[in-house]
Amino acid sequence: MSALADGEPERCELRVVGRSRAGEPLEMLTVRGGPRSALVMAGPHANEPVGAATLVTLARYVLAHPEVREELTWHLLLSSDPDGGRLNEAWSCSWPVHLEEYHRGLYRPAVGDQPECTFPVAGFSGQLPETRAVMAVIDEVRPVLSVGLHNADTGGAFYLVSRPESGLVDVLASASDRHSIPLEAMPSDCIGLPSPGPGVFVVPEPRGLADRPPAAPGEWQPAGASSMHYAARHGGLGISPEVPVWRTLPIDLPAAASAAYLREAAQVLFRLLERFPARPTVFRPAVEEQVAIMRLMARIADENPADSANQDLSLLVPLRGAGMLLRHAEALLAEGAGDARLRREQAALEDVFRAWYAKAEQALRPVPFELRQLVGYQLDTILGAARLCAAT
Structure with a gap:
């Protein structure tokens, strides 16, 4: 990202928007363009590295295609959890990735230690330094589009969104078809969520702590809200495009x-x-x-x-x-x-x-998808969502 910023100083600005708990810089590249803003973040979860490759590709694309800058200024955050990312480097710095290697080298923090999962809700004030840095960026640029680049392990492609934008159904279908990545009919963490169409699931803002039903003993429960919910407070569309790392066979597991x-x-x-x-x-x-x-x-x-x-x-x-x-x-x-x-x-x-x-x-x-497929899918997703937002 620094090379891009140095090569295009009249269009780009690379700045540190915060520090991680271990002191790592959170770097954001801004590519100047139109009056409204799009925010794209890689590495929202420590074990999801695909978005970093997508973000670099997106930066190059935005610089090479002035038409995508006509309405939008682009803000690109390379990682919101660099500390967690470092604990996944044993497997995440090479491709393809073997399923066993991934699980032996995996680190996924508990939810209260994930910057993406500690945005404010009523009664919850456990914001991490990385979360506060992203909050400050969102408050500053007020993005009409906020994209967190997630990747799943297996299954198919799908979207988690902050509101039911029907146009995203076509964006997802087109990106999935173009890059030969199947749609996921029902992700396990989307059960019970409303859907405006195949593969798109609307995530309601988490309830405040006082309004949540009591968790069963020993069961998982969320911490705070996510970046998409925080961006939605400024009227922005939040979207998390999930893409699988491995293509797998259908299983028979009642x-x-x-x-x-x-x-x-x-x-x-x-x-x-x-x-x-x-x-x-x-x-x-x-x-x-x-x-x-x-x-x-x-x-x-x-x-x-x-x-x-x-x-x-x-x-x-x-x-x-x-x-x-x-x-x-x-x-x-x-x-x-x-x-x-x-x-x-x-x-x-x-x-x-x-x-x-x-x-x-x-x-x-499991057979790994080619990295270019996953990056291409996420790039199409971002550009398609940006066109929707620019048109409104």
Whole structure:
């Protein structure tokens, strides 16, 4: 991004808009154009690196095509969680990515440690420094379009949006068809959300803490709102285009079997974690969150059996937890907090990881998409949404 800014100083400005908790700069490239603003952010979650490649491609495209600057000035944030991104560098800096390598090197923070998930709602004031930096950018530029570039593990392409813009259905269908990426009919984290058309799901702003129903014991619950909701307060359209990293085979996993598998996996990880030393690492709360997510997914599967059948994440979320628990064990041993007992527990966990991976790999047969497909899809998504916003 610095090379682009240096090469086009009359059109570009690269500035630091904030600092991460570890002191990493949050850099934003502004490409000057029309009177209204579009904000595009990569890396909203630490384990989602596709958007960084898309953002660089978008910057080059915007500079080379003056027509996309006629109505909009573009603000491009390379990562809203650089600290978390660094903990995924073992697998995220090369392509293609193998499913096992990904899960062994994965880090996905607990929700309260994710900048994208700690925007304000009533009663919640746990904004992280990175969140506050993005809030300041949104308050300053008031984007008519705010895009968080997410990527899923498997499945198909879909949108999470802040309001039901019907034109996005056609944008998604066109981008999906052009880049040969299937649409996702019902993502597991979209069950129960309203939809204006195939693959597009409207995410209501999270309720305030006092208005939320009490969570079941041990189940996951959200922290704050997201960047799309914060942008919507200024009237902007928020969109999160999800794209899968791996193409997979359809699986046959009834909801009841999925719920049973998730509950068993959650119990296995919980018991293993309890046998580890109590000393904390950055990975321990992340593992605890995956256990809570599995418990919630199991209940949702019980309550929504039609939509919860054949969900890839039922096989992959346990792997996320096991992979991060292995990293937790490695961190404890590196700090000198382990002993022969910890090594035995680590060996038992390794057996669990291998069994769960074998089950997932056999069922899904994952094949990585080409990076150019994923970047092309996200680029088309951004430009299509920008045309919608520029026309209103």
